[in-house]
Amino acid sequence: MNVVDISIDHHVLGQLAQEKLSTIATPLGNTIIEIQGELDIPSLQQLPKDNYLQDSRFSLDSQDNPIVKVGILNIDQDSKQVTMYVGTTQRLLGKIEKLDPPLGLLHFVSETKEYQLKDVFTHKIVFRNRPLPIM
């Protein structure tokens, strides 16, 4: 028998109270991107330890986590259409969808052994189709 408490981040509480839930990215800056199938990101173990950062696709974020560039997103807020350009050869067509019901983002905090509600999403960007070539 286990009981795990869920606390609510005070930023989320403020967000819920003001009902500021209507943009693609939440007021806290989070976004959900859904891609049909598997997004093939190289794992750190597969990369040569010393020199993968010489490859321009790879870099480090502000906390020194290795990151890889996936593509460029172009969002048309009026038509709710989103295009993602991957490299110089492929593009994905997607759209902004409303989530019904909204989704909560929970994060397990191992120190306190509890979940924390970090954000609430009302929209997501969805790419349902196969990639198209860039002509």
Added chain:
Amino acid sequence: MNENNNTTLYSQLEYDHGYKLIQLTPELLDALKSNNNALKFKQVQTDHEGTMVDDVILCSKNKSWNIKQKNHSNTVLLCKDEKLNGNDNCIKGYGKCTYEYETRLTKGHINLNVIPIYDGEEEEKLDSCNFEELINQSGCSMEEGIKEWEEICGCVIDNHVCILGENYIHSVLHILLMSLMAEGYDMESQGFLIAEGIESVQKDGNENEKSQVIESVIKRFFHRENTDTNGKEVRWLIDKKKIGVWYGIKALKKYASKNPIRDVEFLQEWRSMFPPFMSIEIDLKMLRGHYCKPNSIQGQIKYLSKDILPMDSKQRFKMLFQIQSQWLQEEIEPFVKDLNTRNMKIDTFIMKFARRRHVGKQYIIQSR
């Protein structure tokens, strides 16, 4: 994220796997808005057609949700705005979700498997948990737990939970009703305080009767006065229907469990079981779900406990038709409605397993 221009999407090579997505139904959103820090996940064992399985229940202060893990094969990337490589217009994928938690509002229940039955014997030593621990072990919110606790006549003695035995409840209820009548309490309109109920019982030669037991019996068979008490203690009014049904079931067990009894005769026996001068209206309809009318014996009834019926729908209907070939819909419904777990319309559910005929103003249910 710049919503009208180009944004560069990066992804971490190693994701944080501690992130989960959960569906927030309107009721759950309301709970989040109103009850800060009151939500908890509970892992509980529940009985699914005779097999014990682990379920996860999400509970707020007063509601419960069943949690199901909904897997999918798409890439769901959690991204956050971040300045990367000197560019302000970037988002970074930091987590990936392969499932989301589906939440369905459900009725929470207390875990009865961990509660001993107490019959009032002094030598019985209770070693069960306390009430808070019981609620933590049960797939229900605190408010749902307290409500069900009163309905099952649960009691906390010396910080240990127990359920009062049926015969023990009956004897305490009988003494309580007689004591309150002897003290002249107007149970229907004025009501009484719990302390007054306890005092009435204990000064009537039952000083050893535990206060907690009397309180549990009061909460089981009386209801709170509806009017605003303005901070005063709650007064309790008699629930004649609950008491009538309780005595009716006792009468069925006593007079109609071995052999059928004529319904007119049964009504007399039922009435005779109440304390003297206690006026409660009785009708056989009040006991639907506790008796059957065995085949080929007109005008007679027999006690039938739902607890002895199979948990499988097909088998339960089969057994019910073996006991009684034709049922009024209102009489069979209480015996089968707990099997309608998909919340279908009850007529539709019955017709899945039986034939339904319209005779006059009534519906007759019989085997196919």
